[in-house]
Amino acid sequence: MCDRAWTLVRMRQTQQLQEAQVLLQEAWDLRQHQTLSFQLELAANMVILHIHLSQLKQAREWLTVKEQLLQQTNLSESEYQEQQVQNLYYQGQIFYREKDYQQAKTTFEQALTQAQAIGWQKATAAINNWLADIALLNGDLAEARRLLEFSLPMAQRHKDKRVIAFHKATFAKLEKTCGNGLQAHRLAKEAAESFESLKMIAEAKEMYALLGN
Numbered sequence: 001m002c003d004r005a006w007t008l009v010r011m012r013q014t015q016q017l018q019e020a021q022v023l024l025q026e027a028w029d030l031r032q033h034q035t036l037s038f039q040l041e042l043a044a045n046m047v048i049l050h051i052h053l054s055q056l057k058q059a060r061e062w063l064t065v066k067e068q069l070l071q072q073t074n075l076s077e078s079e080y081q082e083q084q085v086q087n088l089y090y091q092g093q094i095f096y097r098e099k100d101y102q103q104a105k106t107t108f109e110q111a112l113t114q115a116q117a118i119g120w121q122k123a124t125a126a127i128n129n130w131l132a133d134i135a136l137l138n139g140d141l142a143e144a145r146r147l148l149e150f151s152l153p154m155a156q157r158h159k160d161k162r163v164i165a166f167h168k169a170t171f172a173k174l175e176k177t178c179g180n181g182l183q184a185h186r187l188a189k190e191a192a193e194s195f196e197s198l199k200m201i202a203e204a205k206e207m208y209a210l211l212g213n
Contacts, residue, residue, distance in 0.1 A: 001027040002042055009045065012052050012202035020049055036073040040083065043069055047090050056094050063090055078118060085115045085123050092130060105134050125155040126163050133170050136177065144174050165194035169207055176210065185211060 001023045008020035024046055031039045043066035050059035070083050088111035095104035108130050115123040128151035135144040148171050155163040172187035192207035 002038075002045060005049075006045055007199065009049050009052060010198065010200055012200065017049065017053055021053070024049060036069060037075070040066060040069045040073055044086065044090070051090070051093055051097060054097060056097055059090070059094055063087060063094075081114065081118050082120060082123075085111050085118075085120060088114065089123065089127060092127075096130065096134070101134050101137060105131065108134070121154050122158055122160055122163065125151040125158070125160070126166070128154075129163065129166050129170055132167075132174075136170065136174055141174065141178060144170070148174065161194060162198055162200075165191050165198065165200070165203070168194070169203065172207065172210060176213075 005020040005023040005027070008016040008023070011017075024042065027042055028046070031042060034042075043062055046062040047059050047066060050056070050062060067087060070080070070087075075083065088107055092104050092107035092111060095101075095107055108127050112124060112127045112131070115127060128147045132144045132147035132151075135141075135147060148167055152164070152167040152171070155167055168187045168191035172184050172191055175181075175184035175187060188207045188210045192204045192211065195201075195204035195207060
């Protein structure tokens with residue numbers, strides 16, 4: 001149920017998100033039959049679901065549930081630190097959705113510091129993409145480019161298709177802003193095709209809209 005819901009969440013379409021919400025709630029009602037680690041993952045999926053539904057109050061509530069579960073779970077030190085990075089990552093996304101870009105930037109920077117401290121390169125790349133997006137929104141094009149050029153190769157080394165696609169999407173928006181039409185078109189096309197292959201429909205549509213423009 002959790003895996004099916006996660007697939008639906010990634011599509012980010014209203015019908016699929018609503019179906020995912022039903023599945024995740026049913027899974028949550030059965031959580032006592034699973035380990036605390038599984039419950040932790042389930043709570044994380046709830047956070048992501050409500051972020052995509054723009055139900056940010058509920059996302060915060062589920063993040064609190066996740067943080068409480070974390071204190072009860074017997075994880076290794078490295079696993080515990082990864083969960084802390086993840087919590088900051090989700091908190092940053094919530095601030096971003098609220099258009100509180102300064103607080104989002106501060107929170108993502110905290111997550112980045114912790115991710116780098118434990119050598120978690122996948123998270124480092126993903127967080128840098130968010131920071132690049134915020135830099136782009138703030139008109140700091142040089143900083144956006146610096147962050148993307150640093151972290152895209154990192155994502156490519158790890159062959160993380162999802163993070164690579166998001167990097168190319170942000171890079172496409174940057175190149176368009178800079179007036180580099182050919183580069184923007186190429187990157188948007190590559191990002192759109194990657195999002196489609198990952199069944200990330202909303203993101204693919206955004207890139208095709210960029211191509212159309």
